[in-house]
Amino acid sequence: MDRYSLPRSDRSGPNPRSNRPSDTFLRSASAASRGISSNSMEKMLTWRSFLAGLVFLGVAVVLPAQQQTPATAGTPDPKLVEDLVAAYRILAQQGVLDGFGHVSVRHNRAANRFIMSRSLAPELVTAADLIEFDLDGNAVDAKGRSLYSERFIHAEIYRARPDVRAVVHNHAAALIPFSVSSVPLRPMYHMVSFIGKGVPVFDIRNAFGMTDMLVSDSAKGRALAQTLSDNSCVLMRGHGVVVIGPSIPHAVGRSVYLEVNARIQAQAMALGGNVTYLDPQEAQKMMDAGENRGYERPWELWKAKAMGK
Numbered sequence: 001m002d003r004y005s006l007p008r009s010d011r012s013g014p015n016p017r018s019n020r021p022s023d024t025f026l027r028s029a030s031a032a033s034r035g036i037s038s039n040s041m042e043k044m045l046t047w048r049s050f051l052a053g054l055v056f057l058g059v060a061v062v063l064p065a066q067q068q069t070p071a072t073a074g075t076p077d078p079k080l081v082e083d084l085v086a087a088y089r090i091l092a093q094q095g096v097l098d099g100f101g102h103v104s105v106r107h108n109r110a111a112n113r114f115i116m117s118r119s120l121a122p123e124l125v126t127a128a129d130l131i132e133f134d135l136d137g138n139a140v141d142a143k144g145r146s147l148y149s150e151r152f153i154h155a156e157i158y159r160a161r162p163d164v165r166a167v168v169h170n171h172a173a174a175l176i177p178f179s180v181s182s183v184p185l186r187p188m189y190h191m192v193s194f195i196g197k198g199v200p201v202f203d204i205r206n207a208f209g210m211t212d213m214l215v216s217d218s219a220k221g222r223a224l225a226q227t228l229s230d231n232s233c234v235l236m237r238g239h240g241v242v243v244i245g246p247s248i249p250h251a252v253g254r255s256v257y258l259e260v261n262a263r264i265q266a267q268a269m270a271l272g273g274n275v276t277y278l279d280p281q282e283a284q285k286m287m288d289a290g291e292n293r294g295y296e297r298p299w300e301l302w303k304a305k306a307m308g309k
Ligand code: MN
Pocket: 101, 150, 169, 170, 171, 239, 240
């Protein structure tokens, strides 16, 4: 049925007489398909509108390409989704995250995708809040939801470190003194063998001058990932920390015990005597023995508590 034969009252829109571009294209295309008109003026008009239609078609094809969002890597492993939701809640309950901070996991189906929550306080995160991202920090399907401005921390670490499967960013208060003083954060006890080689400090001022302190684009994320290098965590001067791991339980467990370690170190130093730190060789032996048994035992407990089971 020819849509143009409909009575005027059936046409929708505030101005039924408006000559919509799509109408122009369809009309001219159909006029062109009818063949050569005997009237040369009409022929000229037909060809002119046909060409205009081609231009419109070109625009119509180009626009979606410019607004293209990355394709999804597919449905992630449900266990990964469950653990990521638990991670948000555990880190909040353990006092590592408060209203701010986030945790992400690399997608199990694609190395160039990761999953994290929409911008939301960690303790409120559910599976419905999780969004897939590419390594440029683009959301696959944000559905109009606001995003964490510091998602580039995660994106650039996943790009730089193929071994990393989970990333935590937090502002735990106990860690901040070690990001702003000349006293380095050091391994105090056996639970933090993952910092046996020390903890680098990222100062955003070095490469970017005066900023709002946030790692809110790819360039800043790249610089942070460079400072992280092959370490397990990196302090951020006057801001917080990023902790990585080969699994969600590792990244969460390390985040919990790193915060505890900072408190222990401050307490030990406040006593005023000499402090004996873990030797790098001791730390390495603990890592070789299987870092905290993969955090399996506390993870089980934390997850049960966090999910109300
Ligand atoms: Mn932050």
